[in-house]
Amino acid sequence: MARDTEVLVLGGGSTGCGIARDLAMRGLDVTLLERGTLTDGTTGRMHGLLHSGGRYAVTDRRSARECIAENEILREIAGHCVEMTGGLFVKRPEDPDAYFEEKLAGCRECGIPARVLSGREARDREPHLAMDIDRAIEVPDGAIDPFRLCVANAMDAEAHGARIETHAEVIDVLREGDDVYGVEVRYEADPRDRIGSSGGRRVGATEEITAEYVVNATGAWAGSLAAMAGLEVAVRPSKGAMVVTNVRQVDTVINRCRPKGDADIIVPHETTVILGTTDEEVADPDDYAEERWEVDLLIDTLAELVPILREARTIRSFWGVRPLYEPPERETADPTDVTREFFLLDHADRDGVSGMASIVGGKFTTYRLMAERVADHVCTELGVRANCETASEQLPGSENLEALEDAMDDFGLRSPVARRSRQRLGSRTREVLTLDEPNPVLCGCEAVTRAEVRDAIDQSGPDLNAVRIRTRASMGNCQGGFCCHTLAHELYPEYDERTVGAAFDELYEERWKGQRHALWGEQLSQAALTYALHAATMNRDRDPATGDEHVEYAAFDGGSRDVDGGNDFDRGHDGENHGD
Numbered sequence: 001m002a003r004d005t006e007v008l009v010l011g012g013g014s015t016g017c018g019i020a021r022d023l024a025m026r027g028l029d030v031t032l033l034e035r036g037t038l039t040d041g042t043t044g045r046m047h048g049l050l051h052s053g054g055r056y057a058v059t060d061r062r063s064a065r066e067c068i069a070e071n072e073i074l075r076e077i078a079g080h081c082v083e084m085t086g087g088l089f090v091k092r093p094e095d096p097d098a099y100f101e102e103k104l105a106g107c108r109e110c111g112i113p114a115r116v117l118s119g120r121e122a123r124d125r126e127p128h129l130a131m132d133i134d135r136a137i138e139v140p141d142g143a144i145d146p147f148r149l150c151v152a153n154a155m156d157a158e159a160h161g162a163r164i165e166t167h168a169e170v171i172d173v174l175r176e177g178d179d180v181y182g183v184e185v186r187y188e189a190d191p192r193d194r195i196g197s198s199g200g201r202r203v204g205a206t207e208e209i210t211a212e213y214v215v216n217a218t219g220a221w222a223g224s225l226a227a228m229a230g231l232e233v234a235v236r237p238s239k240g241a242m243v244v245t246n247v248r249q250v251d252t253v254i255n256r257c258r259p260k261g262d263a264d265i266i267v268p269h270e271t272t273v274i275l276g277t278t279d280e281e282v283a284d285p286d287d288y289a290e291e292r293w294e295v296d297l298l299i300d301t302l303a304e305l306v307p308i309l310r311e312a313r314t315i316r317s318f319w320g321v322r323p324l325y326e327p328p329e330r331e332t333a334d335p336t337d338v339t340r341e342f343f344l345l346d347h348a349d350r351d352g353v354s355g356m357a358s359i360v361g362g363k364f365t366t367y368r369l370m371a372e373r374v375a376d377h378v379c380t381e382l383g384v385r386a387n388c389e390t391a392s393e394q395l396p397g398s399e400n401l402e403a404l405e406d407a408m409d410d411f412g413l414r415s416p417v418a419r420r421s422r423q424r425l426g427s428r429t430r431e432v433l434t435l436d437e438p439n440p441v442l443c444g445c446e447a448v449t450r451a452e453v454r455d456a457i458d459q460s461g462p463d464l465n466a467v468r469i470r471t472r473a474s475m476g477n478c479q480g481g482f483c484c485h486t487l488a489h490e491l492y493p494e495y496d497e498r499t500v501g502a503a504f505d506e507l508y509e510e511r512w513k514g515q516r517h518a519l520w521g522e523q524l525s526q527a528a529l530t531y532a533l534h535a536a537t538m539n540r541d542r543d544p545a546t547g548d549e550h551v552e553y554a555a556f557d558g559g560s561r562d563v564d565g566g567n568d569f570d571r572g573h574d575g576e577n578h579g580d
């Protein structure tokens, strides 16, 4: 029977997008289905650390070796998504000397460049480190932008002929006897459709898509997806909390050098730092508590390494869920001991059901390797002979730094704004910034210009959260207080007033959700200022044009009820795409 596509990839996180790119580059016909936007799952809620492997050099050397190899590859193929900050494993007096030595030996054994610094040398590099840090190991950790990297993979997959469907939820896996032959998918509104354009799909419509092979890359949701095929995949979802501060207190990734524990990594990310993280097994990746003590723990513990964090303004907190997995025979009790290895589960071998495999575990840093292994497997199953090229083919926007420098000169763009634009756009800088009209900055905190916003709208439609992910607009210090409305304004008149209003509300609600956990001190003042701006100067609490007596401003009204109570915290995860 002829099938609709050769390979269906389920899940639009880093793993799924990486698999789609790899298979499409090998010439296969690929369709990727993602229930939300790309990065909607764990990929959009991670810490942003491009691991050197140092973290795993004592306990999990296989993962450590994979990390350093992939770290080097990603720096080559995705330079515009990586900031090579370098990393330090810093040791406090109470942290064991023996562990420091083991870490150093482990790094060297795994091929991770490692150099010992004295406490003074470490502070010369990072002046805000605590005075009692006595030694440090320098490693090639970096900061990575998961949104840009994921989208770059999807763009390249599309350029090689793949079909990428977002807002497309798999609701059933089609199976005949012992053979999986496709899925049933339900579509939500597609943000890439324009008002009035033909071919827009109907919200709620369902479709059966058949395929030669189905890859389950749904991460923490891989268990529920496999269950649709009558298969059992015992993922052990583990939640982690992260906190974003208002400025960049350190320029280097700071890791605590001790055996294990929560709250031991600080990652600089753009204009902020992200504190993380915790590790607690949860039953349901869509429903878990987001608790204030986790935020306090991160700040208190990491301030032992960088004391000025005690006074830092925390602009938001967010949570993600690791898609951990271990073979059933291991039964590790403590989730922090569950391996970070990845596993390719061939359901033909494992369960006697052909036509489907699941990929579970792993890390963002190793997404490309995971994708390569999956693509090798699929090619073997389908009898395709084609080599993996993802380790050497650069991702869109990353090639040729010199050309980018030239483009900067051409445009006369040498300001920090230009540098940030150039970093974000990579090789597309010239294409996006060539304009016949002025190009003002729309988001001051993140230095995002109108040209970038318009380019993102061209690609994403009226979904301003997708525009945010592409450009970082509204993700800085003011959390959209000063720019949400200017971004919404860019949609008009291409989109009608209602669409613009709804897009504005959705964008602002996303910003507000992450701030509720951090409302004290100066951040509370910032939130009050934003409220005043939006409610008073833009009539967001009363809309005279519609004649409504009172239009509820859902973002504020919904969130402010329980600022000091526990309810909003305990209500659990509500589907926000965090990640800044």
Ligand SMILES: Cc1cc2nc3c(=O)[nH]c(=O)nc-3n(C[C@H](O)[C@H](O)[C@H](O)COP(=O)(O)OP(=O)(O)OC[C@H]3O[C@@H](n4cnc5c(N)ncnc54)[C@H](O)[C@@H]3O)c2cc1C
Pocket (backbone or CB within 6 Å): 010, 011, 012, 013, 014, 015, 016, 033, 034, 035, 036, 037, 038, 039, 040, 041, 042, 043, 044, 045, 046, 047, 048, 049, 050, 051, 168, 169, 170, 171, 217, 218, 219, 220, 221, 225, 238, 239, 240, 241, 242, 276, 277, 278, 319, 320, 321, 322, 323, 361, 362, 363, 364, 365, 366
């Ligand atoms: C707190 C935390 C911090 C982390 N920090 C780091 C770090 O600093 N560095 C690092 O290397 N790794 C880090 N990780 C690990 C890393 O983020 C993950 O391993 C990786 O992002 C997983 O990607 P994925 O594509 O496998 O899963 P996901 O990104 O979760 O993608 C799965 C996708 O499947 C979709 N989906 C689910 N069900 C369906 C359905 N029925 N139909 C269609 N689509 C569906 C989901 O919406 C989701 O987008 C961290 C993880 C956590 C939790």
